[in-house]
Amino acid sequence: MVRAALRLRRPSRLIAALLVAVAAAGAAQTQERGGFVTGTIQSPVLTIDPDRLYAESAYGRRVAEALDEQGAALAAENRHIEAELAAEERALTERRPEMAPEAFRQEAEAFDRxxxxxxxxxxxxxxxxxxxxxxxRRTFIRAARPVLEEMMRESGAAVIVEARSVFMSLDAVDITEAARARIDATISPEIPETPEIAPATPGEAPAEGAPDGPAVAPPGADAP
Structure with a gap:
């Protein structure tokens, strides 16, 4: 049977690494410019939920929708292929009594290949x-970085940490929703149409680490 498992991974390590870099840059820029933006929470530490930031952003929702559609199409294709192969296998089995052993072996081996x-x-x-x-997700991180840096400068923050790694904090220092709103206003939620996924070369497995297709990226995003 042919089954292709779709695993849409959603790691937060990339965003965690981003937050560390943003913290260093934000602290340096705040010291250079001297002074904070009034009317915003003033705190040396801000918290954020990186997974929610991405998943609830307009871009993240659009990407999820597009990939869900492609995943459903792939699942339907797999079911169709599985049904066809099962029927072919039954037909070959039913023909076996009428076939010479060598002829059956050759057809069975060709079917397995x-x-x-x-x-x-x-x-x-x-x-x-x-x-x-x-x-x-990597594209979203690049687009989010300048927004997070700006929010750090406004709050006089030296670091942004993941909310789930904090034992206790005030809701006021969580910038997840504010960051999402700013990012939505910064990048377009629309993504280019994703071309059809080309099948692997017949008889060959894809090379390990080879790119599997074009990245989904918003217009105007930085190139990798």
């Missing part, structure tokens, strides 16, 4: 979707 090739192709498509999800 075809099944393995199709499985590699469908697995490559699933990996392509996962790679696109990761690429979209």
């Amino acid at each position: 075809r099944v393995m090739r199709i499985r590699r192709e469908q697995d490559a498509k699933a990996r392509a979707l996962a790679a696109r999800s990761d690429a979209a």
Whole structure:
């Protein structure tokens, strides 16, 4: 049977690394410019939920919608292929009594090779979707960085930490929602149409670490 498992990973380590870099840059810029922005929370430490920041942003929702559609199409394609292969296998089994042993062996081996090739192709498509999800998240991080730096300067903050790693804090220092609103106003939620995922070369498995497809990125985003 042919089943391609779709794993849309949503790691937060990339955003965590971003926050460390932003903290250093924000602290230096705040010292250089001297002074904070009035009317905003003043705190040396701000907190943020990076997963919610991405998932609830207009861009994150648009990417999720696009990838969900592609994932559903891939799942439907897999079911169709599985049904066809199962029918072909039954037909071959039913013909076996009428076939010479050598002829049956050759057809059975050819069928097995075809099944393995199709499985590699469908697995490559699933990996392509996962790679696109990761690429979209990285693009979002690049777009979010200047927004977070600006919010740090306004608050006089030296660091932004993940909310889930904090034992106790005031809600006022959580900038997740404010950052999301600013980012939504900064980058477009629209993403380019994603081309069809090309199947793997017949009889060959995709090379490890090879790119599985174009990244999903908002117009005007920085190039990787």
